[in-house]
Amino acid sequence: MEVTLREVGNVLTRTSGYLKTVTSHSLQPYRGCTFGNSLCGVGCYVRHNPFVTRGRAWGSFLEVRENAAASYRRHWRRERNWARRRGRFGVFLSSSTEPFLPQEFRYRVTGSVLEAMLEHPPDLLVLQTHSHRVTDYSELCLEVSRRCRLRIHISIETDLDAVPGLPGHASSVDRRFEAASRLRRLGLFTVITVSPLLPIRDPERFFRRIGEAADRVVIDHFIEGDGTPDGSRTLKTALPRAMKRVDEESIGLAYRERIVQVAQDNLPGRVGVGIDGFAGRYLTRDRPMVEHC
Numbered sequence: 059m060e061v062t063l064r065e066v067g068n069v070l071t072r073t074s075g076y077l078k079t080v081t082s083h084s085l086q087p088y089r090g091c092t093f094g095n096s097l098c099g100v101g102c103y104v105r106h107n108p109f110v111t112r113g114r115a116w117g118s119f120l121e122v123r124e125n126a127a128a129s130y131r132r133h134w135r136r137e138r139n140w141a142r143r144r145g146r147f148g149v150f151l152s153s154s155t156e157p158f159l160p161q162e163f164r165y166r167v168t169g170s171v172l173e174a175m176l177e178h179p180p181d182l183l184v185l186q187t188h189s190h191r192v193t194d195y196s197e198l199c200l201e202v203s204r205r206c207r208l209r210i211h212i213s214i215e216t217d218l219d220a221v222p223g224l225p226g227h228a229s230s231v232d233r234r235f236e237a238a239s240r241l242r243r244l245g246l247f248t249v250i251t252v253s254p255l256l257p258i259r260d261p262e263r264f265f266r267r268i269g270e271a272a273d274r275v276v277i278d279h280f281i282e283g284d285g286t287p288d289g290s291r292t293l294k295t296a297l298p299r300a301m302k303r304v305d306e307e308s309i310g311l312a313y314r315e316r317i318v319q320v321a322q323d324n325l326p327g328r329v330g331v332g333i334d335g336f337a338g339r340y341l342t343r344d345r346p347m348v349e350h351c
């Protein structure tokens with residue numbers, strides 16, 4: 059693993075494409091991801107982004123943006139003004155790395171950005187993570203939540219501890235559930251993102267468990283969810299083959315519909331699908347969308 063320290067120009071990137079309706083900006087404390095060789099890294103859409111990888115294997119490098127907090131402080135006013143002319147200043151942290159990597163607890167880039175947000179809060183912060191270690195920052199998250207709208211998204215793609223043919227989870231299913239419960243008990247708005255949706259052994263039990271651990275759930279299939287309309291990016295990876303071996307149907311959208319129905323039965327009014335869910339728009343019982351935040 060090659061870890062390097064780098065300076066970033068403007069850490070606030072104006073969103074385009076898939077994220078545009080979710081937040082005005084994304085913020086990456088790192089370039090690259092050391093979870094890249096774990097299960098979530100197999101289908102990770104960032105591995106196909108040559109601007110990020112620059113020819114390097116996904117999971118083999120990490121650039122630590124050590125001046126990220128200083129960059130946020132320097133640019134937030136201009137970016138906030140730009141965003142507010144179009145709506146609100148929302149930050150998605152992070153869309154192409156993991157904010158709570160093991161290296162975070164050495165370099166503390168995400169932590170320093172959250173501290174900068176205490177002084178200069180966005181209107182909305184979406185914290186997106188695959189790691190239970192978000193709870194190491196629960197006090198800081200509580201402080202941020204007093205200054206802006208905060209949604210904490212924890213990805214739990216399946217109830218399976220292991221998917222045959224794929225590497226293991228970077229953070230176990232149980233630990234991520236425990237993290238969600240803990241944050242929710244503290245009063246933080248917590249969303250479990252089942253993204254990308256993988257085969258689920260016991261959907262009823264899985265969504266009952268989510269209903270207890272989180273405020274909302276978002277379900278996102280790699281088809282319509284990987285930045286291509288037909289999932290062609292993910293179809294080039296080992297993920298669909300492994301999914302098919304567990305559940306033949308799981309690689310089609312009909313599977314997502316079946317799972318959404320189970321989720322709706324267990325969490326009525328608390329289910330979002332695809333990009334609408336990431337944007338905080340959830341289905342009502344008869345399925346039009348309502349916006350929460």
Ligand code: SF4
Pocket residue numbers: 091092093094095098099102103104153154155156188
């Ligand atoms: S944690 Fe996120 S960015 Fe990192 S490999 Fe997994 S899906 Fe990709």
